[in-house]
Amino acid sequence: xxxxxxxxxxxxxxxxxxxxxxxxxxxxxxxxxxxxxxxxxxxxxxxxxxxxxxxxxxxxxxxxxxxxxxxxxxxxxxxxxxxxxxxxxxxxxxxxxxxxxxxxxxxxxxxxxxxxxxxxxxxxxxxxxxxxxxxxxxxxxxxxxxxxxxxxxxxxxxxxxxxxxxxxxxxxxxxxxxxxxxxxxxxxxxxxxxxxxxxxxxxxxxxxxxxxxxxxxxxxxxxxxxxxxxxxxxxxxxxxxxxxxxxxxxxxxxxxxxxxxxxxxxxxxxxxxxxxxxxxxxxxxxxxxxxxxxxxxxxxxxxxxx
Numbered sequence: 268x269x270x271x272x273x274x275x276x277x278x279x280x281x282x283x284x285x286x287x288x289x290x291x292x293x294x295x296x297x298x299x300x301x302x303x304x305x306x307x308x309x310x311x312x313x314x315x316x317x318x319x320x321x322x323x324x325x326x327x328x329x330x331x332x333x334x335x336x337x338x339x340x341x342x343x344x345x346x347x348x349x350x351x352x353x354x355x356x357x358x359x360x361x362x363x364x365x366x367x368x369x370x371x372x373x374x375x376x377x378x379x380x381x382x383x384x385x386x387x388x389x390x391x392x393x394x395x396x397x398x399x400x401x402x403x404x405x406x407x408x409x410x411x412x413x414x415x416x417x418x419x420x421x422x423x424x425x426x427x428x429x430x431x432x433x434x435x436x437x438x439x440x441x442x443x444x445x446x447x448x449x450x451x452x453x454x455x456x457x458x459x460x461x462x463x464x465x466x467x468x469x470x471x472x473x474x475x476x477x478x479x480x481x482x483x484x485x486x487x488x489x490x491x492x493x494x495x496x497x498x499x500x501x502x503x504x505x506x507x508x509x510x511x512x513x514x515x516x517x518x519x520x521x522x523x524x525x526x527x528x529x530x531x532x533x534x535x536x537x538x539x540x541x542x543x544x545x546x547x548x549x550x551x552x553x554x555x556x557x558x559x560x561x562x563x564x565x566x567x568x569x570x571x572x573x
């Protein structure tokens with residue numbers, strides 16, 4: 268049963284997502300153009316983090332002189348990143364890792380959340396220094412960004428309780444499936460499943476794109492779509508909080524990465540910083556706090572082939 272605390276969070280997120288419907292001017296009527304929340308709040312998990320001199324020294328001189336770090340991530344993907352009850356502070360795994368990484372690098376960190384498909388253009392335009400948003404380092408993305416792995420995640424497919432349509436994990440042909448716009452599921456995984464359908468003489472999957480991972484969950488519970496295909500931790504969190512969703516299955520377990528502008532020279536500092544967070548125990552504490560400790564990694568690889 269959902270606790271009062273998480274019920275308030277869930278209802279707050281629901282209100283935000285429903286408000287997004289009325290604000291939308293995108294191809295999918297449920298996409299949002301709402302202003303992004305910001306946060307640089309330090310949690311209990313990051314208070315013990317100290318500056319790692321080697322990591323800080325590995326930063327480009329311009330970043331050290333500036334002394335600040337702006338990290339972006341998508342909106343409403345609990346427990347990875349989502350808004351607190353105040354409606355402005357981004358909380359979850361990713362913002363806590365962002366602040367902890369900033370501290371170990373000796374930088375003051377600001378977290379800015381917005382639409383997932385705005386992350387890469389924002390980094391290219393110099394609005395953000397990096398993204399910590401469960402982003403897969405695909406071949407296409409590595410053409411414009413560099414990546415350092417920081418976590419291992421997979422995809423989850425969710426359906427209505429009892430799976431009334433009898434859907435199968437590898438057979439969603441002709442069904443309306445909700446995905447995060449610009450995500451790996453949207454750009455790669457769902458098109459591959461849909462191609463398998465059409466090559467077998469079946470209907471293509473109808474991809475329904477949303478600005479965050481909370482919105483497709485709400486659409487599923489409202490009966491507007493048939494299934495969701497989103498990050499496994501977010502789907503698991505929604506199920507545990509009483510989101511009226513059933514897990515159909517999990518796929519695509521692989522590392523996700525911190526992304527930053529190509530040739531920005533941040534990879535050594537990030538790698539050393541993440542290793543420092545492991546040594547201090549802060550990395551494990553953050554993941555365990557949000558119930559996703561099984562996704563911890565020890566190899567913070569740079570531009571690893573996926």
